[in-house]
Amino acid sequence: MPLGLNSLKKSIWVYHVACSPCNNCDIEILDLLTPRFDVERFGIVLVGSVRHADALLVTGMVNRQIKPRLQQLYLQAAKPCVVFAIGSCAVNGNFFRRSYNMAGPVDRVIKEVDPNAIIVYVPGCPPKPESMISGVVKAIGFLDNLKAKKK
């Protein structure tokens, strides 16, 4: 049985966290799972429980209400777990960045609880499904680096 990071690369289970997005990014994520893009051929499956997740797909600017929830979700996920900041909102706040209820883009919120978190940025408003797939590919490249370092 192929063990360890090798198989992690080929079977990424994603959990969708909507942190106050405008919902457009979420629609694009759902596009990703339709037969047209069919990410199951790469082993990517949407799961319903954060305990099963290998990757959190976070969309939206994170507002004050959702911030503790996002942090808690990240802590609950079984490590190793990669965080995908999907959409410009999640990457840097987009046009909400000066909003009164903005609690920081995703990376800052996550790094508050885990400074070593692996965060992948997929900018775009909304990003195309293709660019999300390329984000996943880059994350896999990162896992390769991790393995090389371990050796």
Add this chain to the structure above:
Amino acid sequence: MAIFYYLIFPGFLFTVIVGLLTAWFDRKVTARVQWRKGPPILQNFYDVGKLLIKEVPIPETANKTIFLLAPAIALAAATLSASMLGVINMNWNYTFVGDLIVLWYIMSIPSIMIVVGASASGNPMSSVGASREMNQLIGYELPLVIAISTVVFKVGSLGLGDILAYQANNGPILYSISGVISCIVILICLQAKLGLVPFDIPEAETELGAGAFMEYSGAALGAFKLTKAILLYTSPIFIITLFWGGIQIKGLGILWAILKYILFIALFTLIRNTNPRLRIDQSVRFFWVTMTILAIIALILMSLGY
């Protein structure tokens, strides 16, 4: 020898490999039905391999021992059922009085362990999943046992070896009206036991997150995945043993056995892909009314000699 049987050939190693490949077949056919390409052939091996390196966080509210023991017991029971069926199919003399009942009990242990593990996790979603699993168990066991008893009355013995010997002499039980009806009943009951789609109520993704498996992760979840894979292998073999003369592992028998196996897997997949999920009350009513009546009709037809 018993350890070899249990761990290697008809037991753990063999069934895990065949079971995971079968689960891949199921996913691939589903993907093709939906005009997708589907996962690669080793996908389920990757899934399990990955789960082994993930950490296993234990929720604060959980009862740690029971929470971690449940998947292990489920896996052991599923393996035991698979090896029992395999050994008896290899050599009919290994049968003992009432092994059909033992097998039937062992095959329901995984479902009970899902209930136990889910209740031990202390998650509200899991407890809803657990109660649904329990309801469903009570639902499908009734028609299942009536359909099994059709075979038992026909053969006049509770031994799997005797059932196989009877079929070798008198032709498979499937080739009669009562046989066909009770085979269909058992097929649908096992679909519920496997938690495949019209009856995946306990882990209904869209309602309960992951239902009974909500708090499981890492190796514990992997054990449950392996249990499901082994049961996916055991169920068709169970039907074939009861109704279609079992599996012969010599000469052309292997080819014939594989064909029968694939036929039943395809039926499971077909039912799974053409039906929407039922509600729990609909499911229990379906089993207690429709399926039970069908099973009783089969029993009556059998006693009339059809």
